Amino acid sequence: MMNLAHKLTSPESKVHRVVxxxxxxxxxxxxxxxxxxxWIALIGRFLDVVLESTDCGARESVRCLPSGARVVFGExxxxxxxxxxxxxxxxxxxxxxxxxxALPVSAGIASGEIARVDLPGADAQDLGAVVDRSxxxxxxxxxxxxxxxxxxxxxxxxxxxxSRAGENQTPRRTADEYEGPASQVKLPLCVEEVEYxxxxxxxxxxxxxxxxxxxxxxxxxxxxxPPNGGAPERLIGTVRRWSxxxxxxxxxxxxxxxxxxxxxxxVGGAPLEPGSRTFFVPRPSLIPGKNRVAACVVALGSTLTGxxxxxxxxxxxxxxxxxxxxxxxxxxxxxxxxxxxxxxSDSVTFVVxxxxxxxxxxNPRRGDPxxxxxxxxxxxxxxxxxxxxxPSSTEAxxxx
Numbered sequence: 001m002m003n004l005a006h007k008l009t010s011p012e013s014k015v016h017r018v019v020x021x022x023x024x025x026x027x028x029x030x031x032x033x034x035x036x037x038x039w040i041a042l043i044g045r046f047l048d049v050v051l052e053s054t055d056c057g058a059r060e061s062v063r064c065l066p067s068g069a070r071v072v073f074g075e076x077x078x079x080x081x082x083x084x085x086x087x088x089x090x091x092x093x094x095x096x097x098x099x100x101x102a103l104p105v106s107a108g109i110a111s112g113e114i115a116r117v118d119l120p121g122a123d124a125q126d127l128g129a130v131v132d133r134s135x136x137x138x139x140x141x142x143x144x145x146x147x148x149x150x151x152x153x154x155x156x157x158x159x160x161x162x163s164r165a166g167e168n169q170t171p172r173r174t175a176d177e178y179e180g181p182a183s184q185v186k187l188p189l190c191v192e193e194v195e196y197x198x199x200x201x202x203x204x205x206x207x208x209x210x211x212x213x214x215x216x217x218x219x220x221x222x223x224x225x226p227p228n229g230g231a232p233e234r235l236i237g238t239v240r241r242w243s244x245x246x247x248x249x250x251x252x253x254x255x256x257x258x259x260x261x262x263x264x265x266x267v268g269g270a271p272l273e274p275g276s277r278t279f280f281v282p283r284p285s286l287i288p289g290k291n292r293v294a295a296c297v298v299a300l301g302s303t304l305t306g307x308x309x310x311x312x313x314x315x316x317x318x319x320x321x322x323x324x325x326x327x328x329x330x331x332x333x334x335x336x337x338x339x340x341x342x343x344x345s346d347s348v349t350f351v352v353x354x355x356x357x358x359x360x361x362x363n364p365r366r367g368d369p370x371x372x373x374x375x376x377x378x379x380x381x382x383x384x385x386x387x388x389x390x391p392s393s394t395e396a397x398x399x400x
Contacts, residue, residue, distance in 0.1 A: 016075035017060070018111045018152065019126070019134040020085055022050060023068040024103045025143050042103065046092075053087035056080055061124065068105070068138070072126060078148075078155035081109050085146045086163045086201040093144070106145050108137030111152040133194055136187030141198075145206035150195040153179070163201040173200070177240070180205045180256050198256055203291050205256035234329055234358070235259075235282055237294065242272045251278055251294045259294035260286070264324045266297045268304050276300060279352075279359040281329050295327040298352050298359065306331065306361065308346040319348050319361055333361035342366065 024046060031039050043064070050069045051062060058077035063070045073081045085107040092105055110133040114126050133149055141147045148156070159175025166173030180198035185208060187194055198205050235253045242249035248262035249272060259282065263269050272278070280294040298304060298321060306319040315335050322328040333350065335342060342348070342364070350361035 013115050013117055014113050015116050016112060017114050018073040018078050018081045018109065019131055020071040020081045021068065021108050021134040021138040022088060023106050023138040025106060026103050027067050030103060049091045050088055053091050054084040078111055078152050079160040082148065082199055083162055085109060089144055089146065089201065090164055104143035106138050106141035106143060108134045108141060109148040109152050110134035111155060132189035136189045137194065137196060140185055140187060140208050142206040142209050144202060146199040146201055147196045148199060153197060165201065165203050181252065204258045207256040233282060234279055237278050237280060239272045239274050239276045239278060242274055244271050251280065258291055260291040261294040261297055265293060265295045267321045267323050270302065272299060281327050295325060296323045296329045300352055300354060302352050303349065304352060305347060305349050308342055308344055308348055311342050311344060317342060331359050331361045333364045
């Protein structure tokens with residue numbers, strides 16, 4: 001009798017490998033709805049794509065799983081594993097409808113030490129935390145997503161990624177731009193949270209199946225909602241790229257989706273700085289199949305001008321900003337004892353800040369800086385009149 005417990009825990013069974021797990025999303029519900037012949041044929045088409053897309057010298061084995069497939073690569077073949085996952089996703093999305101599986105696929109890649117054992121009459125079996133981590137990430141990932149764990153990232157520093165979307169981008173996507181933001185996720189099969197990044201192989205990142213709520217809207221404790229039925233959806237993101245020459249770039253949302261932006265969608269029209277934090281309103285893509293648009297973009301720390309839309313009686317208010325395309329969003333402003341100096345429709349200059357509930361308008365002041373400067377200059381130059389006079393309509397408007 002084989003002592004597998006001893007063999008699996010012995011140093012001889014330990015090998016370092018890169019494990020790619022591919023999961024067919026919604027396969028369980030498909031099995032309930034369709035006949036066995038139908039869903040087995042679906043899995044067969046999926047495996048055809050996997051075998052062809054991962055066919056390279058770095059691949060060691062392919063195993064069919066109840067919900068997908070596992071592909072094992074050599075210990076230094078992380079780039080090959082990532083590119084194989086990309087090729088699977090591209091092949092599935094571009095194949096003729098009759099030849100592709102009806103279900104989308106997610107991918108998880110993990111690297112490290114696994115336990116490998118040969119069973120009589122069977123292929124080698126791979127076990128361990130790395131195998132579990134790869135499966136858990138694939139199951140947690142959203143459709144079309146490719147996510148990798150931190151040990152795999154350490155093997156990817158020299159780049160070498162390739163995707164059609166990245167190659168067609170002008171300029172071509174760099175190695176760093178293929179990596180989404182660092183994140184953590186708790187997986188059922190893992191004791192500790194797993195650090196991971198999503199690979200930006202597509203025109204957008206896809207995230208996890210249960211991401212953090214996408215929008216953080218300003219809510220005021222014990223106060224009525226903003227006027228006109230509330231504000232549009234608002235997302236938070238980081239400027240991933242900005243071309244000053246073209247006046248356009250990309251903003252990566254906290255969800256992991258990449259949004260297109262150009263000058264007309266920036267409040268005030270000022271150039272964006274890569275790495276800066278922004279708040280924006282998501283809009284549909286300009287071209288079918290391309291990135292959605294980040295509209296009415298405000299950057300943290302920028303000085304902008306907006307219009308007051310509400311003044312509360314307890315030292316708060318809301319103002320509205322617009323981009324040149326007509327999209328708007330509202331920001332909360334704390335007025336304190338000075339709230340009586342503000343009225344609806346006042347033009348207000350402020351600094352974009354944030355608190356634990358989202359963006360806020362800090363240091364709001366009536367009028368834009370040029371208007372205040374002109375007003376102050378005219379006040380200084382105006383000589384006292386010997387007798388009261390009725391001010392002109394312009395002067396009355398400035399005085400108000």
